[in-house]
Amino acid sequence: MKRVVYSLYIDIPKEDLDIFDKNLLKDGAPPTNYITKQQLKTHYDDLVASKQTYALAMGVEFKMFEYDLNFMNYQKQMQSKYPYLTAYNIVNFYKIHLLYELSKEYDEVLYLDFDVVPMKYDNFFEHWDLSKGIAVLNNNDRRTLIENVSDTSQTIRSPSSKYFNAQAMLFEKGLSSENDVINTGIIGASAKHLKDLKYFDDFDNDLKLMCDLKDGSGIFPEKVLQYFGWDNETLFAVKLKEHKVPVQWLDDKWHYFFADQGFIPEETILCHAICKNFDLCWRRLND
Numbered sequence: 001m002k003r004v005v006y007s008l009y010i011d012i013p014k015e016d017l018d019i020f021d022k023n024l025l026k027d028g029a030p031p032t033n034y035i036t037k038q039q040l041k042t043h044y045d046d047l048v049a050s051k052q053t054y055a056l057a058m059g060v061e062f063k064m065f066e067y068d069l070n071f072m073n074y075q076k077q078m079q080s081k082y083p084y085l086t087a088y089n090i091v092n093f094y095k096i097h098l099l100y101e102l103s104k105e106y107d108e109v110l111y112l113d114f115d116v117v118p119m120k121y122d123n124f125f126e127h128w129d130l131s132k133g134i135a136v137l138n139n140n141d142r143r144t145l146i147e148n149v150s151d152t153s154q155t156i157r158s159p160s161s162k163y164f165n166a167q168a169m170l171f172e173k174g175l176s177s178e179n180d181v182i183n184t185g186i187i188g189a190s191a192k193h194l195k196d197l198k199y200f201d202d203f204d205n206d207l208k209l210m211c212d213l214k215d216g217s218g219i220f221p222e223k224v225l226q227y228f229g230w231d232n233e234t235l236f237a238v239k240l241k242e243h244k245v246p247v248q249w250l251d252d253k254w255h256y257f258f259a260d261q262g263f264i265p266e267e268t269i270l271c272h273a274i275c276k277n278f279d280l281c282w283r284r285l286n287d
Helices: 032-042 044-058 069-081 087-103 159-172 191-197 203-215 232-242 278-286
Strands: 003-009 061-066 108-112 116-118 134-138 182-190 247-249 256-258 270-273
Touching (some): 003 044, 044 116, 044 278, 069 087, 108 191, 116 278, 134 191, 159 203, 159 232, 182 191, 182 232, 182 270, 203 232
Parallel strands (some): 003 108, 256 270
Antiparallel strands (some): 116 270
């Protein structure tokens, strides 16, 4: 069994950062993406080392992907074909593209967002039998009821936005609109299930559908439509349902969503530091 862990760090130029969602901006504060950019750069060495150490502890290879010629070519092709995609959209589709590229060589692949910090060295591949399904987290508990959606209640990146967008796509495909809000910050998958997922097999039509839905749909009111976009996690949710691919849901130990709680539970194995408070992660590791 050939396995690999990989991560991706794309230092998006400041002028290309997607900062224009009004609900991502806070009065008197720099845009969230500016803060993220600086934090990832500041903690770069430790973030790479933490993943290298984790892969070494499991006895598997580790690969780090960055802003290189391969990414630049991918970005150029995507911008040429889909000019409406932001740099953020392209980076997130690229990480799925890499999942498929690695699955040509490896039987099982574990992806970790660059802001994921392994806190313990429990073996992911031994704990999760990837022959039983793709291992990801769902953010279903973070959805907002449609009646509570307003002009200021969320952003294009909110779990509810992705859920309603996936609902609309599934409905247009003639399928049940029930879906799960997928978080692709950590993904464990076998080559077989990635093939079954067929993520990119109908990509042109899927993105066209996303455009059509964003321009207007009879299903949802404008207050919901305004949050539709071209999100890799929305499409992931659609493909799981469309092709009936089995899923295993990661729990808090294996994908701890570290937002604004101010602490990391002792049992945490993989910490997704979306708050970018890496100093707390390093303190915990050094305790």
